[in-house]
Amino acid sequence: MRILMIGAGGVGDAAARIAVERDFFEVLVVADYDLSRAQRTVAEASARRAGETRLIAAQVDASDDAAVAALATEHGATHVFNAVDPRFVMPIFRGALAAGADYLDMAMSLSQRHPQEPYAKTHVKLGDEQLATAGEWESAGRLALLGMGVEPGLSDVFARYASDHLFSRVEELGTRDGANLAVYDEDGNETFAPGFSMWTIIEECLNPPVVWERARAEAAGGDLEAGFFTLPAFSEPEVFDFPEGIGPVECVHVEHEEVLLMPRWLDADRVTFKYGLGEELITILRTLHTLGLDRTDPVRVKGVEVSPRDVVAAVLPDPATIGPRMKGKTCAGVLVTGTGKDGQPRRTYLYHVSDNEETMREYGAQCVVWQTAVNPVVALELLATGVWSGSGVKGPEAFDAVPFLDLLAAPKPEGYGSPWATEER
Structure with a gap:
């Protein structure tokens, strides 16, 4: 797996620090509009593991789907991981498909209020733009996994x-x-x-x-x-x-x-x-x-x-x-x-x-950013190992929950050492 992660803010930085402990990927390109921020994330995450060389910093304009596609193609990315705020969802989403890569995000395309009755009726809903392209992703044999943070995710x-x-x-x-x-x-x-x-x-x-x-x-x-x-x-x-x-x-x-x-x-x-x-x-x-x-x-x-x-x-x-x-x-x-x-x-x-x-x-x-970041990393590992697979545009609930929850909770180094629980009410 070769990952292009776009966004080196709080969540992206935490995701790099979590991912560097794992062996499931070959390359993680950390890209940001501010190259220095991406470089800082790469340096600090790489320092967590002796001899780490898999992380690369890059600059990208997340609002430009052609730029996203070009960077993904340049690095042979198999997966594009969107770690920026939702106004950039669609160009990154389109750029990933254009590059022939799978896609994963933590927030979906933005909504638009109903022009006459905003507090009663929906109009353009969260994710509508992405879900409308499911056929394209299926035809391309590619998977777009939407909303794979903590909530959603x-x-x-x-x-x-x-x-x-x-x-x-x-x-x-x-x-x-x-x-x-x-x-x-x-x-x-x-x-x-x-x-x-x-x-x-x-x-x-x-x-x-x-x-x-x-x-x-x-x-x-x-x-x-x-x-x-x-x-x-x-x-x-x-x-x-x-x-x-x-x-x-x-x-x-x-x-x-x-x-x-x-x-x-x-x-x-x-x-x-x-x-x-x-x-x-x-x-x-x-x-x-x-x-x-x-x-x-x-x-x-x-x-x-x-x-x-x-x-x-x-x-x-x-x-x-x-x-x-x-x-x-x-x-x-x-x-x-x-x-x-x-x-x-x-x-x-x-x-x-x-x-x-x-x-x-x-x-x-x-x-807050760590809890958001750990879940897409777990999901990427399940995709890398083939435990989760598929094509089209899907949410996390489209996949078997047990492997995810087991990997999240299992002690390190087998898992991520972050247990979950249930409480009867």
């Missing part, structure tokens, strides 16, 4: 595992994400600093969240697409008690890829995603929206064209740098409700917790 794997092994009927697949993370300034005072891309946080949290319901699809004659509908941002708050000392966190509906993927491969009555944003972040997001600072279209400021959202992201700390000042844990999981294999009602939370103290000590990466 590991959450979808959990859903597949629960559907196959724990439940005979699923009423709801409810992804629930929460944390007790805190970031401190140089004087030890708690400060605001998001754990991952602020650009992406604004995108997914201010967009109308999507829910899927089987009843709506059946009412439309079995049309799966008719089962999707939207709600206002931050709808239906609930307090969810997260495990391993995190405790109760208020969670709200957020637009997320799981809801767009799970109904396509799994059998459930309802699919939802709720995220523990916290009162402070919700207030900040509402204020940004009110001021128009969530906009992506450029505005002219003293003769210079700038995107308000890019400015907001630029003035906040880089998520890759806040690890030493962060404390706490983050939890990703799926609450599955329905009927167990024994015919009795069952509510099971399948989850994975990442502790910032541990990820900083072992990888020099803060826990």
